[in-house]
Amino acid sequence: MGYQINGYTDMYTVIANERKIGGAIEAGTIRLRTGEVFANAVLTRMEMSGTNFCSIGFVTEEGKRYIVHVDDVSMIADARHVPVCELTNEYMRAEKTAERLKRLKRLCELNEGSCTPTFQEEATQLAYDIGLELARAHVTLSFLPTNDNARVVRIA
Structure with missing residues (x-):
């Protein structure tokens, strides 16, 4: 745990195996195409359609839950897999x-x-x-x- 996430496949693997490996994925910043920026968002879900990723679910620091299409994500910066006790998102x-x-x-x-x-x-x-x-x-x-x-x- 505590390692950098390098892409959607890594995110999906960690989320799918959350019970076995523990921890969570926290992104330093998620920016959407609309210009909205979310700091310390925790990724909670990744949906696939066939072999393609189609949507991402995440929770902001304020507890607001978002589900966005992958095409609406402009950038996910500094995504990392950390133990729950080390999450910045309180x-x-x-x-x-x-x-x-x-x-x-x-x-x-x-x-x-x-x-x-x-x-x-x-x-x-x-x-x-x-x-x-x-x-x-x-x-x-x-x-x-x-x-x-x-x-x-x-x-x-």
């Missing part, structure tokens, strides 16, 4: 954090007393996505290493 950070926290709580509830590798992987990904401190404040994540338990081992 509206979407709050919304996505609540959504992921709800999923983490439900996941922990369903797997109570069982710590399978699949559960650990998904819970760890959710916890890092929303921030470890926030996750630990709401659920017990005893299987995650703490700073006290983390040791640096040097070989050679």
Whole structure:
């Protein structure tokens, strides 16, 4: 996470696999052909018709949701994939954090007393996505290493 997005295909891949890889796509600036400019817009949807991209959905810092045809997009600048806890768009950070926290709580509830590798992987990904401190404040994540338990081992 935290890498630059290089095109519509990258955006589509991240959005389509959001549950598996976490995070969100935040664009520094989206400019439409009409001249409207949106800072820190979070891309939420990419629609395809056959093999062509046809529309993009995004949410502004004010929480306004837009769906625009790709031909109406003049520029998307500085698009990057970031963890939810690092989103600059506070509206979407709050919304996505609540959504992921709800999923983490439900996941922990369903797997109570069982710590399978699949559960650990998904819970760890959710916890890092929303921030470890926030996750630990709401659920017990005893299987995650703490700073006290983390040791640096040097070989050679």
